Amino acid sequence: MFKVVMKFSVSDSILTIKPYVPGKPLEELEREYGIKDSIKLASNENPLGPSPMAVDAVRKALSGLNRYPDGSGRELIRKLARKHGVAPRNIVLGNGSDDIIGMLALTFLNPGNEVVLPRPSFLMYEIAVKSADAVPVYVPLNAFLSIDLDRIREKITPATRMVFLCNPNNPTGTTVTDGEMEAFIRSIPDHIIVVVDEAYIEFVRDKRCSSTVRLVNETSPVVTLRTFSKAYGLAGLRVGYGIMAGDVADLLNRVRQPFNINSLGLAGAAAALEDTLFFEKTIKLIHEGLDDLCRALDRLNIPYFPTQANFFLIDVGMDADEVFENLLKQGVIVRSMVSYGFPTYIRVNVGLPGENRRLVDALKTVLG
Numbered sequence: 372m373f374k375v376v377m378k379f380s381v382s383d384s385i386l387t388i389k390p391y392v393p394g395k396p397l398e399e400l401e402r403e404y405g406i407k408d409s410i411k412l413a414s415n416e417n418p419l420g421p422s423p424m425a426v427d428a429v430r431k432a433l434s435g436l437n438r439y440p441d442g443s444g445r446e447l448i449r450k451l452a453r454k455h456g457v458a459p460r461n462i463v464l465g466n467g468s469d470d471i472i473g474m475l476a477l478t479f480l481n482p483g484n485e486v487v488l489p490r491p492s493f494l495m496y497e498i499a500v501k502s503a504d505a506v507p508v509y510v511p512l513n514a515f516l517s518i519d520l521d522r523i524r525e526k527i528t529p530a531t532r533m534v535f536l537c538n539p540n541n542p543t544g545t546t547v548t549d550g551e552m553e554a555f556i557r558s559i560p561d562h563i564i565v566v567v568d569e570a571y572i573e574f575v576r577d578k579r580c581s582s583t584v585r586l587v588n589e590t591s592p593v594v595t596l597r598t599f600s601k602a603y604g605l606a607g608l609r610v611g612y613g614i615m616a617g618d619v620a621d622l623l624n625r626v627r628q629p630f631n632i633n634s635l636g637l638a639g640a641a642a643a644l645e646d647t648l649f650f651e652k653t654i655k656l657i658h659e660g661l662d663d664l665c666r667a668l669d670r671l672n673i674p675y676f677p678t679q680a681n682f683f684l685i686d687v688g689m690d691a692d693e694v695f696e697n698l699l700k701q702g703v704i705v706r707s708m709v710s711y712g713f714p715t716y717i718r719v720n721v722g723l724p725g726e727n728r729r730l731v732d733a734l735k736t737v738l739g
């Protein structure tokens with residue numbers, strides 16, 4: 372395969388990208404293992420399903436599929452601006468927040484530029500950085516598995532153009548406090564974009580951690596990323612957005628594909644914002660499920676890592692790939708953290724109460 376690629380002129384950077392491996396789809400697992408009624412706790416999705424109001428809106432939008440969507444996403448942007456107390460020009464919509472990460476790389480990174488990244492964190496950052504032939508500079512998490520802001524600051528050089536932070540961090544569920552975040556941003560030179568990915572911020576219970584949307588203004592280098600894929604239950608619809616200085620948004624809008632959010636996504640996301648009942652039900656379900664799971668693991672003396680997100684790390688005390696395989700045979704899909712550098716950890720997200728019980732029972736069986 373290497374040889375075939377090499378007849379093209381492709382940067383070494385692209386050749387070092389490991390394609391993103393998504394969580395296994397249920398159907399595929401059931402076919403492979405010949406089982407039924409399996410559960411997926413591997414991709415941090417909303418276990419309640421999609422917001423019913425979003426589903427209604429999507430259904431209504433179907434009859435307009437012959438038309439191009441509103442390329443400026445006016446209605447959705449207006450609602451988001453109101454929700455976050457910013458101007459519409461501060462918001463850029465993405466085909467998932469992954470799309471915004473790609474646009475940021477395309478807009479701001481040139482070959483050889485450096486980007487400082489925590490590791491382990493969300494893999495899309497490094498894929499975007501390498502796609503732009505820029506250089507990822509990795510900073511390991513600290514002893515508490517939190518993002519090490521001091522070490523990130525130390526890694527900044529004249530070649531640095533961007534920093535990625537994930538708050539809460541995926542896969543650890545750890546957060547950076549408001550005080551730490553503000554001090555960090557103040558200490559970073561103005562020309563360096565600080566991307567703060569808040570895919571799970573809605574689940575945070577620690578009062579010391581809030582959204583960096585409050586730090587966005589016309590001179591700020593902060594780009595806050597949010598998504599409809601987790602708390603809003605719309606991962607399949609692909610809608611995310613970034614909140615940033617208007618000038619930064621203008622630049623992203625130059626590279627943005629004009630119809631990057633399809634008409635179903637625009638309609639569904641706008642309706643989901645109104646569905647406060649579904650949103651509140653989701654948050655309550657996740658918090659209660661998390662507490663139940665932690666109590667059950669405590670009873671079994673299985674160590675886990677405290678979290679502020681809808682997922683957490685469990686230390687299975689043996690090869691996590693093996694535990695992953697054995698859980699699969701019980702019909703429970705989780706993520707092994709071996710490839711993230713945690714050889715004995717799995718990552719699971721909170722499911723419905725029955726799914727959480729299935730997980731605990733399966734762990735009991737697999738870990739003996």
Ligand SMILES: *Cc1c(COP(=O)(O)O)cnc(C)c1O
Pocket residue numbers: 415466467468469470493537541568570597598599600601606609610611
């Ligand atoms: C799930 C997730 C996202 C969301 O990506 P979308 O493209 O919006 O679905 C973003 N960042 C992190 C860290 C995630 O885990």
